[in-house]
Amino acid sequence: MTMNNKPLFVFLPACDEEKHIEEMVNQLKQLKLNLKIYVIDDGSRDATGEIARKAGAVVVRHPVNLGQWAAMRTAFMISLIEDADVMVSVDADGQHEPSDLPKLVEPILEGKADIVIGSRFLEDESPEMPKYRHAGIKLFNRLVEIIAKKRLTDCTSGYKAYNMSLVRKALPNLRENQYGALEFILEAARQKARIIEKSIRAKNNAVSKKGKIEYGYNLLRTIFERIIHQGV
């Protein structure tokens, strides 16, 4: 499963994820696909980078913690340097199933999509997740629908596959360091990208930062700043 025999570039932005990173890298390796696995170590204070390197991933280390979406932008830059055609982002906290990767990549390889979002709610209306968090995601889905005229069920998902031609166009317009999930979707919609969702399985991650009031506030701030700077 590759495009022009090029490997698929898989990125795991990680900060202090030494508990999960080895398992994630190993599970990805077991897929028996032509993958190039990168861990963007976002200034971890634990052994995330070393463990990931020993597990067989290429580790790119930020000297200080910049934020999840700064790590994603670094991932985009590396994909462009490596002349990738398709890249995938996976959360390093162990909530995503690496075995769902092929179905995210397939629509891009078939030329049917520019970005594929792994949705936890496409088939499962009540997933293993606190109700307030699910309600918050529904609210942001609605906001994205209003602003970008695109109906989604899981706009904050970190499990995504990207067509690099979209990334090349979107990257100069991305600003947010930490809460960039919605910024990218709004930018993709502005670029008239084909956005689709595929159902994925997810484990509820008890230590996830997502779901806190601060996270919701910052997503709203990101949307507001995006409207101020870009109009959409």
Add this chain to the structure above:
Amino acid sequence: MVRIGKRGGAMIKGIQVLGILVSAYLIAQTIMQYRKGNNGVKRTVFWLSLWSMMAILFAFPSLTILALPLLAMKDAMLSVVVVGLTVAYVLVYQMYQQTVRTERRLTALAQNIAIHDYIKEKPNNPEENDDEQ
């Protein structure tokens, strides 16, 4: 009209002199920062205008009365507070913008370091091969 005694008048004069001296010091500092190359022309002009205006208002406080009709206010003291708060808001906003710009530069710097290290450590890196030769 509030009557000000001799001691009150002397105190106000003292405040005026102090205000002018502080303004002069800030003007000198701004010019020095420009000469050292720490500030650009735009920023220097902005700060010089602000400190000069402050010096003029300390030298001629009655000028604030001229601004009252413009601000639609009756009280000179209130107009000084409103103008002061507005200027403070502009300064805070300018500092916020500066902080955002600095954060963006630092982010780019950290990302460049990370990417530079990655390219350097790549197995078939020509830069590394050159070093070996």
